Amino acid sequence: MLLKNAKILAVDDDQDVLVAVKMLLRPEVKEIVTEKNPEKLLSLLAQNQFDLILLDMNYKSSLNTGNEGIFWLRKIREVNKNVAVIMITAYGDIDLAVRSVKEGANDFVLKPWRNEKLLVTLEDILEKVNDGKPKSTKSKSQNAEGLQLLGESEAMQDVLYKIDKIAPTDANILILGENGTGKSEVAKLIHQKSQRNQNPFVHADLGSLTESLFESELFGHKKGAFTDAREDRAGRFEAANNGTLFLDEIGNISLPQQAKLLTILQNREVIRLGTNTPIPIDIRLISATNAPIKEMALQNQYRKDLIYRLNTIEITLPPLRMRADDVLVLANYFMKTYAEKYRKTLFGIDEKAKDKLRKYAFPGNIRELQHSIERAVIMSDNQEISARDLDLNSSIEAPVATVSETGTLRIDELEKSTILKAIERHDGNITKAARELGLTRTALYRRLGKYDI
Structure with missing residues (x-):
């Protein structure tokens, strides 16, 4: 194993993190060096x-860049382009x-990490670097894993990459996006x-629950708790x-419902209607909405403390109009699916x-x-499939890219x-x-750089 022969440097201004890393890696690697001050990085x-560097994203330093980890990553790459670098970050970053x-890091890990997962990640990165394999910034997710997630656009690749990184954690996730985007x-x-993944995935559509059914559906009830409660559930x-x-x-959900949900999430236990007995629960919570709940919170229509519970990590799905590269990919997929269903011979669009x-x-x-x-x-x-076969409402067509005097499409300008x-x-x-x-902040920042905005 490459890990056994590796010399690793860990840089983090949190002494507790450094102690934990040293205790974990000391029996697993050839040598582990820890450093609290990133300004000593270059001299080290x-x-x-070093074969690998574990580098924290944020420090209490005088750099005042807002993203010190990126700064020190660039410094490392200036002096050593080959050393493996794994960034250490919190959920919010x-x-x-x-x-x-x-920018050149090989991967990143989330705090707090699972020790077994971290060791596997270190071994995997060392193997890739040793084999000379180029690192990839694209998600390993295959398109077949979800028809709504098919896509080659940069926006969807960012989403898929984020899914790959956060799925193994137990962090609560809030998925934002318009109706029909694949939440x-x-x-x-x-x-x-x-x-x-070997345990249940339970879907609850809160939009379809009436005020009276909310508690019964989510928290359960005892026989006789209300008129139609004919058995324990x-x-x-x-x-x-x-x-x-x-x-x-x-x-x-209404403010009273929000309060009840918050109590359950805080206590990690439910009480069925008609009883006083708390039942411990161990769940991973994923929520989704097309509503602007952060703006609603500013107007006191949504509880801020509930939002904090829901979105340890946030994923925003881009609308299809912002995924122009994916429209034909999806259309071809649906064409093949329905051609098989309706036993038709279709070779394309x-x-x-x-x-x-x-x-x-x-x-x-x-x-x-899909329906079209x-x-x-x-x-x-x-x-x-011909244009005549497509019943699309022309009154809401997307803006058409104009043509310049030279005859070239001005898509960039649009x-x-x-x-x-x-x-x-x-x-x-x-944000x-x-x-x-319909972009991540990262994707938008790249476009700001591209257009010098």
């Missing part, structure tokens, strides 16, 4: 030949950690990739014990139909595209203009602008 590199991989598919994929929390509970449409798909804004997102292609397959009399308008609408707030555009 000059005096030693996922986007920054993803950016560090783009439930993301929740299922996270469960499949988690350490709870476990709620969704109990059903999901040791597994994953997916609360869809979390933005639709003709050029006029492709052009029509590219220009359409898809306000219903992937769900609308299903209808087109049914209506088609040829071996290709994208730059859209980004500028979004940033202006949100008074320079990058809100990114959410509106």
Whole structure:
């Protein structure tokens, strides 16, 4: 094993983290060196030949960059392009950690980590570096893992990469996005990739629960607790014990319901209606909404303390109109699926139909595209789907890229203009602008650099 012969440097200004790393790695590696002050990094590199560096993302230093980890990563790469670097980060800095991989880090780990998982990660990275394999910044997720997650666009690759990193943790996750963007598919994929994947995945659609059914459905009830309670029944929390509970449409619940949900999450136990007996629960919570719950919280329509419980990590799914590269990928997938279902011989989508798909804004997102292609397959009399087969509402087509005097499409100008308008609408707030555009902050920052904004 390469790990046994490795010399590793850990840099973190938290002494407890350094002690934990040293205790874990001392029996596993050839040598472990720890350092609290990142400013000693370069001198340590000059005096030693390390195989791998564990580098914290944030320090209480005078750099005042807001992302010291990126700063020191660049310094390391200036003097040593080959040493493996793994960033150490907290849940709240996922986007920054993803950016560090783009900047040259080999991977990142989340605090607090599982010791076994960290050791496997270290061994894996050392093997890749030793084999001379180029690191990849794209997710290992395969397209077949969820039809809603098919896509080659940068926005979807960022989402898939984040899923790969956070799924093995037990962190609560809040998935944001418009209707039809695939929030439930993301929740299922996270469960499949988690350490709870052999246990239940329980889906609760809160948008369909009336005020009277809310407690009974989620927390369970005892026989006779109310008129229709004819038998004891476990709620969704109990059903999901040791597994994953997916609360869809979390933005639709009332303030009293929010208070009840918060109590359960804080106490990690439920009390069935009609009893006083608390039942311990062990769940991984994933929530989803298309509602702007952070803005609702500012208007006292949503509890801030509940939001903190829900979104240890946040994933924002981009709308289909911001995933132009993925429209035809998805359309072809649906075409093959429904051609098989309806026993039709279809070999593709003709050029006029492709052009029509590219220009359409898809306000219903992937769900609308899916239904449109299903209808087109049914209506088609040829071996290709034609524009006539596509019943799209032309009144909501996407803006068409203009053509310059030289005859070239000015798509870059269109994208730059859209980004500028979004940033202006949100008074320079990058997080809100990114959410509106259906991008992660990391992806938006890359575009800001691309267009020199």
